[in-house]
Amino acid sequence: DAKTTQPPSMDCAEGRAANLPCNHSTISGNEYVYWYRQIHSQGPQYIIHGLKNNETNEMASLIITEDRKSSTLILPHATLRDTAVYYCIVRLQTGANNLFFGTGTRLTVIP
Amino acid sequence: GAVVSQHPSRVICKSGTSVKIECRSLDFQATTMFWYRQFPKKSLMLMATSNEGSKATYEQGVEKDKFLINHASLTLSTLTVTSAHPEDSSFYICSAEFLRNEQFFGPGTRLTVL
Numbered sequence: 001d002a003k004t005t006q007p008p009s010m011d012c013a014e015g016r017a018a019n020l021p022c023n024h025s026t027i028s029g030n031e032y033v034y035w036y037r038q039i040h041s042q043g044p045q046y047i048i049h050g051l052k053n054n055e056t057n058e059m060a061s062l063i064i065t066e067d068r069k070s071s072t073l074i075l076p077h078a079t080l081r082d083t084a085v086y087y088c089i090v091r092l093q094t095g096a097n098n099l100f101f102g103t104g105t106r107l108t109v110i111p
Numbered sequence: 112g113a114v115v116s117q118h119p120s121r122v123i124c125k126s127g128t129s130v131k132i133e134c135r136s137l138d139f140q141a142t143t144m145f146w147y148r149q150f151p152k153k154s155l156m157l158m159a160t161s162n163e164g165s166k167a168t169y170e171q172g173v174e175k176d177k178f179l180i181n182h183a184s185l186t187l188s189t190l191t192v193t194s195a196h197p198e199d200s201s202f203y204i205c206s207a208e209f210l211r212n213e214q215f216f217g218p219g220t221r222l223t224v225l
Contacts, residue, residue: 041221046213099145099157100157104154
């Protein structure tokens, strides 16, 4: 699976949009971009995934650049409960389905 | 979404004893489950892939005789840490594959070996 690069940490004011970037310049054509988050001392939580089109669900939006070499996870109105480590992962949907967790971005939502 | 549970959530044991951790998919069947380990301030590291009805596949550097995995049914996988030592103290997390494109994670088990 392709490697990803994320900033180690970010702050965001409560109520504002949190934009978390991820670089995956070596992504191959059939690899998807997945986002998970891990709140302290809990298991990771699935957020969203996409291939090349932008995606939105009740938790977040995922914006993937046209060349697919980077993406941005957007939490439209961050709350204190969104404070967590956010992991961007690229993987195939078939074959070896384990997830490779990099170091992620520690997002701190500030009151 | 699909729910995965782990039991126990926290366990403290003496060095040299064995500890069993259960991972259950509560509302779906999972032919594949995964076991991860996470040390403090570190990311999750995959230990092994657990396949229902067959032997687990271990990642490089993970001792299969120390970390015994059994996946006897489509809703249950167990991880047994045998002859635990203080360096095995960690946060153990399982996940189960739901359909082909989502993994759901358990809440984790914090193991402390004294």
